[in-house]
Amino acid sequence: MDIPIVSIVGKSDSGKTTLLEKIISELVKRGWRVATIKHNLHGFDIDHEGKDSWRHKKAGASTTVVYSPRQLALIQDIDKDYTFADIRDNYIRNTDIILTEGYKDNPFPKIEVFRKEMRRDLLFKKKDNLLAVAADTKLNIDVPCFDINDAKGIADLIENQFLKNKPKENPV
Amino acid sequence: MDIPIVSIVGKSDSGKTTLLEKIISELVKRGWRVATIKHNLHGFDIDHEGKDSWRHKKAGASTTVVYSPRQLALIQDIDKDYTFADIRDNYIRNTDIILTEGYKDNPFPKIEVFRKEMRRDLLFKKKDNLLAVAADTKLNIDVPCFDINDAKGIADLIENQFLKNKPKENPV
Numbered sequence: 001m002d003i004p005i006v007s008i009v010g011k012s013d014s015g016k017t018t019l020l021e022k023i024i025s026e027l028v029k030r031g032w033r034v035a036t037i038k039h040n041l042h043g044f045d046i047d048h049e050g051k052d053s054w055r056h057k058k059a060g061a062s063t064t065v066v067y068s069p070r071q072l073a074l075i076q077d078i079d080k081d082y083t084f085a086d087i088r089d090n091y092i093r094n095t096d097i098i099l100t101e102g103y104k105d106n107p108f109p110k111i112e113v114f115r116k117e118m119r120r121d122l123l124f125k126k127k128d129n130l131l132a133v134a135a136d137t138k139l140n141i142d143v144p145c146f147d148i149n150d151a152k153g154i155a156d157l158i159e160n161q162f163l164k165n166k167p168k169e170n171p172v
Numbered sequence: 173m174d175i176p177i178v179s180i181v182g183k184s185d186s187g188k189t190t191l192l193e194k195i196i197s198e199l200v201k202r203g204w205r206v207a208t209i210k211h212n213l214h215g216f217d218i219d220h221e222g223k224d225s226w227r228h229k230k231a232g233a234s235t236t237v238v239y240s241p242r243q244l245a246l247i248q249d250i251d252k253d254y255t256f257a258d259i260r261d262n263y264i265r266n267t268d269i270i271l272t273e274g275y276k277d278n279p280f281p282k283i284e285v286f287r288k289e290m291r292r293d294l295l296f297k298k299k300d301n302l303l304a305v306a307a308d309t310k311l312n313i314d315v316p317c318f319d320i321n322d323a324k325g326i327a328d329l330i331e332n333q334f335l336k337n338k339p340k341e342n343p344v
Contacts, residue, residue, distance in 0.1 A: 028232035035235035036228040056208040059193040060200035063207035069253035081241035
């Protein structure tokens with residue numbers, strides 16, 4: 001069965017990464033193996049200038065892997081804008097749940113971060129697979145509305161919907 | 173067929189990365205798709221503090237992928253010290269040749285970088301699958317000895333031994 005994907009969506013600076021950090025911590029604390037995918041349309045900056053891996057890549061390697069006994073990093077040229085499903089199917093294993101950030105137009109279940117001072121309308125509706133909202137105000141909507149800091153409540157929702165029948169491997 | 177692996181080996185500060193850069197450039201110029209693998213026993217430092225991907229990983233994600241339409245980076249916890257063959261089989265695709273650095277004890281063909289001021293003996297012998305030496309002096313040995321800057325000659329050797337029957341995909 002495919003690893004489930006839940007997307008954290010919202011306007012820029014709504015606090016997506018902060019919420020995501022809290023949900024990751026909460027799910028990991030409960031023993032789940034969490035992967036994340038971040039889509040940056042305009043590129044990203046990952047390695048440090050002058051490091052060997054940086055030098056390999058700059059010299060023209062299309063793929064560079066650097067690894068130790070504890071961690072591995074792969075940097076790879078790609079030739080199209082992959083979907084989250086492509087990334088899941090090609091790069092992610094040994095994971096119970098994938099949380100994503102960025103790339104708004106995706107078919108996966110979404111949790112939208114909403115701040116009242118940013119804009120009145122939500123980006124998504126229930127028909128867009130909006131699962132819940134995390135907001136700094138109470139919204140009268142047809143999906144669950146969590147407090148923006150309620151990582152426990154959101155983790156409960158994710159667990160109930162996507163993880164309840166999976167055995168945990170490493171409860172901590 | 174497995175993607176061939178050639179290891180650039182040598183003492184610390186012998187100039188492995190510099191030679192590797194030149195060989196990568198030369199092979200890429202000839203139209204080959206090159207991947208590199210760097211093994212660091214003591215860990216490595218790849219992402220930038222404060223970046224979203226760094227925050228995801230720090231919050232406990234065991235795998236984090238960040239990607240744009242042109243490049244992808246994956247950072248992943250691993251639970252053992254993989255061999256180069258493990259890395260090749262699990263992470264590298266669409267590649268004609270893999271060049272590696274670090275991890276001296278490996279069974280793959282090796283090119284040893286040698287500088288006369290560093291130490292008298294070579295680390296490897298022909299029986300260890302030593303393919304050639306790149307040195308700043310002439311050595312009287314039973315494998316080809318290239319000048320330490322002769323990336324073209326070394327690329328010819330690699331091409332003849334590992335790539336000659338492969339079709340090039342994107343000559344540039």
